[in-house]
């Protein structure tokens with residue numbers, strides 16, 4: 286009798302333990318729930334509101350070993366294809382049995398842009414999906430999606446990488462953004478991440494919103510919440526070239542090694558070109574654009590970047606580089622309307638940070 290009672294008590298205790306352990310040993314984002322050593326697929330369901338609802342694919346890879354949570358997010362601009370394809374390639378490349386910690390992967394935030402081949406914005410509300418963070422639960426689709434990503438992904442992760450590239454109309458050379466915050470430890474880690482990623486041009490992005498209610502960009506939202514984060518860009522004008530995709534895939538794996546989420550050593554870039562300023566060269570006139578320089582070309586101040594004619598072939602504009610620097614991207618198509626971006630020039634920093 287005594288014996289039996291004791292056995293029953295032990296059993297009850299064991300069952301309480303295992304249910305607690307089970308509750309802690311799954312990781313859910315949206316409809317995807319993964320257990321250690323496994324991957325789960327699902328969606329972030331953005332409910333209908335002022336306009337239609339949508340759903341954003343999410344993959345949770347829960348490592349067999351404990352560790353931090355890394356968020357990888359691509360396709361806010363759904364026609365920056367190289368970055369989307371890179372994350373698609375990472376889904377099977379990250380082996381949960383080798384992984385320490387958890388990867389939350391959003392390969393395509395802006396599904397309507399991808400399906401309808403609309404660059405720069407979400408065609409549902411005509412808003413860029415990387416300008417409205419932290420989002421609003423009662424806003425338009427972009428704002429509601431941003432709100433959900435902030436809550437489900439940014440708030441849950443320890444580190445974040447946001448992937449972009451040249452859009453359909455942008456001929457872009459690869460580069461990364463590093464946004465120092467002034468918090469020493471956070472900046473040390475984000476700098477380690479950006480160096481480990483290995484892109485050879487890095488923009489030092491200093492002037493960013495610091496108000497948590499108006500963080501604007503995804504990586505900045507993570508950053509303002511104390512989470513080391515970087516932005517990486519590769520790919521151009523609708524292409525998915527192996528060189529560009531591989532830079533993003535290998536850069537991610539190297540960064541994960543630097544964060545001790547994967548075994549092995551990272552391959553950090555040793556002497557990147559640090560850029561301290563980005564100059565937008567925009568058009569104040571509509572017409573036909575003819576480039577005279579390529580992405581990645583280094584230009585002197587006042588160098589001609591191209592020329593613009595009207596529809597009768599008459600020269601109407603000769604855009605020039607306002608300062609010396611590298612052509613990070615240049616308009617990839619002849620179409621040019623008033624206000625369009627012609628090129629971005631990155632000015633090399635006087636000192637490495």
Ligand SMILES: [Zn+2]
Nearest residue numbers: 362365449450
């Ligand atoms: Zn983008």
